[in-house]
Amino acid sequence: MLTKADKNWQQWLYTRLFENVPCNISIIDRDFIIVENNRNFLDLFGDGRGKKCYQIYKRRSSPCPECAAMKTFQDGKTRVNEEVGVDRMGRTAYYIVHLSPIYDENGDIPYIVEMSTDISETKRLQREYQVLFERVPCYIAVLNRKLGIVRANEHFRKTFGDAIGKQCYEVYKKKGEKCVSCPAELTFRDGKVHTAYQEGTTADGQKTYYMVTTSPLTRDEDPVTNVIEISLDVTELRQLEAELQQSHLFRQKIIEHSAYGLLAFDTRGALFLINPAAEDLFKIKAEDLIGQLLPASLIPEKFLTALMPEHGTVTLEGELTTQDGEVVPVSIASFGLESEHIHIGRAFFIHDLRARKKLEKDKIDAERLAAVGQTVASLAHGIKNILMGLEGGMYIMSTGLHGGKTERLHQGWEILERNIGKISNLAKNLLNFSKGRKVNPTLIKPHILLRDVFDLFQQAAEQENIILSLESAEDLPAVAFDQEELHTCLVNLVSNAIDACKMSVKTDCTVVLKCYNKDRTVYFEICDQGCGMDYEVKQKVFTNFFTTKGTEGTGLGLLTTRKIVQEHGGTIEFESIPGQGSCFRLVFPEDNLPVPTHDNEPA
Amino acid sequence: MSEKTKKTVLIIDDEPDVRVYLQAALEDGGYSVLAAGSARQGLAMAEADRPDVICLDIVMPGQTGISLYQTLRLHRSLRSVPIIIISGMSAAQEESSFDLLKLKVNGTPDLPGPDAFIEKPINLQTFLQTVQRLSRC
Numbered sequence: 001m002l003t004k005a006d007k008n009w010q011q012w013l014y015t016r017l018f019e020n021v022p023c024n025i026s027i028i029d030r031d032f033i034i035v036e037n038n039r040n041f042l043d044l045f046g047d048g049r050g051k052k053c054y055q056i057y058k059r060r061s062s063p064c065p066e067c068a069a070m071k072t073f074q075d076g077k078t079r080v081n082e083e084v085g086v087d088r089m090g091r092t093a094y095y096i097v098h099l100s101p102i103y104d105e106n107g108d109i110p111y112i113v114e115m116s117t118d119i120s121e122t123k124r125l126q127r128e129y130q131v132l133f134e135r136v137p138c139y140i141a142v143l144n145r146k147l148g149i150v151r152a153n154e155h156f157r158k159t160f161g162d163a164i165g166k167q168c169y170e171v172y173k174k175k176g177e178k179c180v181s182c183p184a185e186l187t188f189r190d191g192k193v194h195t196a197y198q199e200g201t202t203a204d205g206q207k208t209y210y211m212v213t214t215s216p217l218t219r220d221e222d223p224v225t226n227v228i229e230i231s232l233d234v235t236e237l238r239q240l241e242a243e244l245q246q247s248h249l250f251r252q253k254i255i256e257h258s259a260y261g262l263l264a265f266d267t268r269g270a271l272f273l274i275n276p277a278a279e280d281l282f283k284i285k286a287e288d289l290i291g292q293l294l295p296a297s298l299i300p301e302k303f304l305t306a307l308m309p310e311h312g313t314v315t316l317e318g319e320l321t322t323q324d325g326e327v328v329p330v331s332i333a334s335f336g337l338e339s340e341h342i343h344i345g346r347a348f349f350i351h352d353l354r355a356r357k358k359l360e361k362d363k364i365d366a367e368r369l370a371a372v373g374q375t376v377a378s379l380a381h382g383i384k385n386i387l388m389g390l391e392g393g394m395y396i397m398s399t400g401l402h403g404g405k406t407e408r409l410h411q412g413w414e415i416l417e418r419n420i421g422k423i424s425n426l427a428k429n430l431l432n433f434s435k436g437r438k439v440n441p442t443l444i445k446p447h448i449l450l451r452d453v454f455d456l457f458q459q460a461a462e463q464e465n466i467i468l469s470l471e472s473a474e475d476l477p478a479v480a481f482d483q484e485e486l487h488t489c490l491v492n493l494v495s496n497a498i499d500a501c502k503m504s505v506k507t508d509c510t511v512v513l514k515c516y517n518k519d520r521t522v523y524f525e526i527c528d529q530g531c532g533m534d535y536e537v538k539q540k541v542f543t544n545f546f547t548t549k550g551t552e553g554t555g556l557g558l559l560t561t562r563k564i565v566q567e568h569g570g571t572i573e574f575e576s577i578p579g580q581g582s583c584f585r586l587v588f589p590e591d592n593l594p595v596p597t598h599d600n601e602p603a
Numbered sequence: 604m605s606e607k608t609k610k611t612v613l614i615i616d617d618e619p620d621v622r623v624y625l626q627a628a629l630e631d632g633g634y635s636v637l638a639a640g641s642a643r644q645g646l647a648m649a650e651a652d653r654p655d656v657i658c659l660d661i662v663m664p665g666q667t668g669i670s671l672y673q674t675l676r677l678h679r680s681l682r683s684v685p686i687i688i689i690s691g692m693s694a695a696q697e698e699s700s701f702d703l704l705k706l707k708v709n710g711t712p713d714l715p716g717p718d719a720f721i722e723k724p725i726n727l728q729t730f731l732q733t734v735q736r737l738s739r740c
Contacts, residue, residue, distance in 0.1 A: 385618065388724035392624025395727065399631060408627070415620045 024095070024116045027102070028053045030073055032063060035111065044118060046088035053114070057085040068099055069112050076101045076109055083116070094123040139210065139231040142217055143168055143184050150226065159233075161203035168229070172200040187214040187227045198231070209238045261350035267343060269293050281330075281352055283323040297321060299332075299348075307334040307348065316591050317353070317569070329353040364563065386426070389419035439567050441480040441594040446515045446522050447472040449483065453490040454513050457498065466501045467510040468494075476517050479588070480596040485564045492557040493526040493584050500530025500582060509581075520590045527583035533576040569593055609635040610738040613654035615645035615671065616689065621723075625658060625730075632731050634738075642671040649681055655738045658687045659717075676714055685718040685737035689725065 002010070018025060024041035026034045026048055034048040034056060041048065048056035054063050063070070068079045079099045087093040097116040101109040133140060134154040141163065142151040149171060152163040163171045169178045178185070183194035193215045200208050210231040217226035255262055261278030265271045271294055274286040282298055289295070299307070303318045313335040320328050333349040393415030400408025454470045461468040494513065501509035506529065514525040565572045569592025576582035612634045614625050622638045629636045637652060639645035649657060657675065661668035672688070675681050719733045 384723045385621075388624070389618070389620035391724055391727075392620050392627075395624055396627050399627065411623065415623060419620060 264347040266345040443478040497528035504531040524586040529581040532578040610655040616660035688717040
C-alpha cells in the first residue's frame, strides 16, 4: 500500500513528467474539448483548455474530415499521424501526433491523450534540400543497383529528358548498353567516390560534356543500394578550350611561317622563342639557343641598348651579323611582352632588308644608268651653250688678235675661262650623280652645317638684293651625316632658292634657312619667296636635265640632292605656289641615318 | 657705212657670253647692235629703237622668251620686224614645252612662225647671211 506521502510524491512526479516531457501533450474528451495540456503544448499552440481541439490545432470551426481521434474513440487503437496545423503565431506547424485512448474502470474511453512532436524545422530543411536538389546547376541523378534512375533533378530532366525508371546509359548517352567504364558501377562495388569525364547526348541531340562524381547515397551502407551521380556540364569550357587551342595553333602557324624573324626572351634575357625565319636569318638553330642568353655577337650591344626601352615599342634599322659572319641590313621592331600588366619579357620582329635594299640600290642604279644613257643626248644641250660661249670667246680673241684690239683679247679670254669653268662644273655634277660615291657619315650638328651654307651665300644674296635669313635652333644634337654630301644638298637648295628669287618680279625676296629636330627627326627647310613653280615644273622637278634656268642650270641639282637624301634614309618634300615661292624640306628620321664610320667628335 | 645707214640688230639672250659674241660678230659685220639680257629689257629696247632684225633666245628663265615672241608678233608697230629664233633647245628637253615651241615656231593662223630658226651653237657665216637677208627686207 502506498502511504499518503508516497502518493503525494507520485503525484508530484507525474505532474513534472507531464509538464517536462519533450512533446506537446493534450487530453481531449469525447466532444473533442481539450481538458488538459502541458507547457510545451501551450508554447506551440497556446492554451487550449476548454476549446475544441480542431480550433486549436488547425484553426477550424468544425471537426476535421478525417479525424483520427474520432476513430480511436471508436476502436480504441493507438494511432500515429503526420499532421499540418497552425501554431499560436499563425505559422504552419508540422507535427507527428500520437493518439492513445485512456480507459476508465468500465472499459470506456472518455479521453484520448494526444502527444505531438513538432517537425516543422525538419520539414523546412527537407524543403530546402529539395530546392537545392532541383535547382542546383548540376545534373543529379540517383541510381539503383541495376543502374536505373530513381530520381533526377530539374536540370537533369531539362537536359536529358524524362529519366525516372530508365537506365542511366539510355538517358545520358541514348544507347542500349552500359558504358565500358562506369563510375557508378565502381561505387556500387567499392562504396567509394569515383569521378569520370563523360560525353553524352542531350534530349535534343546535342553533344554535351560533363564531369561526373558518383558516391553512395547513404553513408557506411554495405552493399550500396543507391548511388548519387552529380555531374558538372563542361561543354562550354571544352568549347573555349578548343577555341583557345585553335587560336594558339593559328598563332603558332603565323609565327612559324612568318617571313619576319621573331625572337622572344624573358626578363632575364633568356630566349624562349625563335621562329624558323630567325633561324634562317641568323643561321642558328633554335634548340641550341632556347633558354640561353641572346649571343652578343648576333645583335650589336649599341643596337641592343636602343632596342630595350623601358616601355613601349621601338623600331630601328641597322645591321646584324649572322653566325657565319654575313652582315645583314635589317629593320627590328622591339616590343615589351606583358601579361596582366606584368612585364614578362621582350620580343623582336626582325625584317630582313636585303631584298629591299637591293631593290633600292637597283632603282638608284637604274636611275643612274638612265641618267647616263640620256646624258649622251641631253648633254648636247648643256654643251651646246657652253660650246657657243667657247666659240664666242675664240671669235673675240681671234678678232682681237688680228685686229690688234687688246681689250678683245682680255674679253675673249674671260669668256673662254668662264665657259671652261662651266664645262668642268657640268662634268663634276655628272660624275657626282653617276659615279655613286660611298656615304661617309660622321657625327655633326645639323645647325652648324646649315650655318656654313648660310655664310657661303650671304654675300652673293645681298648683292642680288635678296635677304638670307637663318632660323635654327642653336644646340641640336649631333647626328650622322656625310658632311660633304649634305653640304652639296643644302648648297643646291639655297642656290635654287636664290635663283627663284632672281626670276621673280618681286623686288625684295627673302630666303629662310631652317633646321630643327622634332620627334627624333632632323628637318632642314629652305623656303623662298621667289617665282614658285607651276604644275608642270613641279612634275618635272626631280627629272634629270630639267632646268628652268636656261643655260645656267645643268638640271642635275635636285636629282643629286634627292639621291643624297635617300642615301641618308631621308625624304625630300616640297610645296610651291607660282608667284609666291617654294619651300623644300629634307626629312631625316634619326633611326634611318647611317651608322657613323668613326665616332668623330661633333664639329 | 655711216651710222645712219647701218642696220640695227637687237639681241635678246640671257646668256652674257652669247650676247658679247653675237654683238662683236654683228658689229664686225657692219651692224649697229643693241643687246638685252631679259625679255622685259628687250621689249623696251625694241619699242624705243625699232630694230631691223631681232635675234631672240626663246629659252630664257620663266618661259619669258616664248611670251616675248608672242608679244612681238602681235605688237602694233613691231609685228613686221623679222625675228630670228636662236635656241639651244634639244629633243631631250621637256616635251610639252618643246611642242609648244614648235607650234609657235611653225606658226598658227593667229601667230606667224619666226622668219628664221637657228640652233645653238651657231654657224657664224649662216647666222650673218640670215641677218643680212632679213635686214634687207
